[in-house]
Amino acid sequence: MSLLHRDARRESLAQLSSFREEFYASLTARSDVLFELADAVLCGDGPVRSLVGLSLVGEHRRGHGGLYAAVARGRIDTDRLREALASVPLPRAVDGRLVLAVDVTCWLRPAAHTSPERILCHTYGRGKDQHIPVPGWPYSIVCALEAGRSSWTAPLDARRLAPGDDTATVTARQLRDLVERLIAAGQWQPGDPDILIVADAGYDAPRLAFLLRDLPVQVLARMRSDRVMRRSVPARQAHTTGRPPRHGAEFVFGRPDTWGTPDVETLTDTRLYGTALARSWNRLHPKLTHRSSWAAADGTLPIVEGTVIRLDISHLPSGATPKPVWLWWSGTDAAPADTDRLWQAYLRRFDIEHTFRLFKQTLGWT
Structure with missing residues (x-):
C-alpha cells in the first residue's frame, strides 16, 4: 500500500529507526558509548579531526575517557x-x-x-x-x-x-x-x-565471473586497451585430423583489422559527451595461462566467454581528447538494449x- 505524501516521511523514519535498533544490537560490548560515538561522527560539524574532538559533540554525552575505553574494549558483531x-x-x-x-x-x-x-x-x-x-x-x-x-x-x-x-x-x-x-x-x-x-580495470573480470558462476550475477568490468581476446572455435570440418584447437582467431583491442563486423552497434546522444558510439562483439574469451591468479588451478583452464564492448564518445566536458573504453561482460549474445544498458551502468560506477x-x-x- 502506498503512503500519502504527508506520510512518506514517517515510513523513512520507521526504516531508519529499525536500522538503528539493529545497529545497536550489533554492538556487543560498550554498546552505549559506541552508539553515541557513531551519532557524533555523523552529526559533527565538518570533518573528524580527532577522537577527543568527537567527545565534545552534543550527541556524545560521555567523557573522552569513556570514548577511548569504548574504542579499546568495545566489540561489534560484524555479521x-x-x-x-x-x-x-x-x-x-x-x-x-x-x-x-x-x-x-x-x-x-x-x-x-x-x-x-x-x-x-x-x-x-x-x-x-x-x-x-x-x-x-x-x-x-x-x-x-x-x-x-x-x-x-x-x-x-x-x-x-x-x-x-x-x-x-x-x-x-x-x-x-x-x-x-x-x-x-x-x-x-x-x-x-x-x-x-x-x-x-584493476580486476580480473573473467576470473570473477568464473568464481561466481553459480550465483545469479553478471560481471561487467573495464579492460585495458592492450588486451587480446580469442573468438570461439569454428565448427570442425569433417575428416579433419589432429587435436582440435581450444581457441579461435585473435581479437586484438589495438588492431581494428582483427575486429570484424560488430554484432551490435548503437548511437546515443548524451548531454555531457555528445554522441556515444557503442559496438559489441559476442562470445570472446581470454586465453588463460597458469600464471597470476590462475597459477594454482589444476588441469585444463576453463573457457570463460563473454561480450566485449567498445565505447567511443565525441568529446569530454573538460575538453581533453577522449579515449575509447573497452568493457567485458560475462553475458553473451547481447542485444542493442543490453549494450546501451551496460555502458551506462559502467559510467554509474564512478559514483x-x-x-x-x-x-x-x-x-x-x-
Missing part, C-alpha cells in the same frame, strides 16, 4: 551488522535489478609504524605522473548504485586486504557472501534480473569514487 545492511531498501536500476560497484580504496597510515598489516599503497594525484607508494590499509568496498542523476551510493560491505591476498579471490569471496545475504533478505528472488557487478571522497575529505573518516 549481524552486515545482515542489517543487506535488509534495508536498496536502490535499483530502471529494470529493477541491483547494481553493485566494487573497488579498493586505501586508508593511508604513513606514520603509524606499529599498525599491523600495512601495505604499500600506490597513490595518485600528488604530482604530475607521480605514483608514490605510501604505507596504508587497502579496503575492498561494495556499494549499491543509484539510478539517474545521483552520485549517492548505499555501502554494503568493507573488508581489509591483508598482505599477500589475491584481490580477485578475496573480492569473489566477499561478493559471494554479500549476494547470499541479499538473497536471504529477499532482495533477489527467482525470476528477478541477475545482479550486475561493475568493476574497473563509488564520490563515496570515497565523501568518506575521506568531507567526513574525514581517515
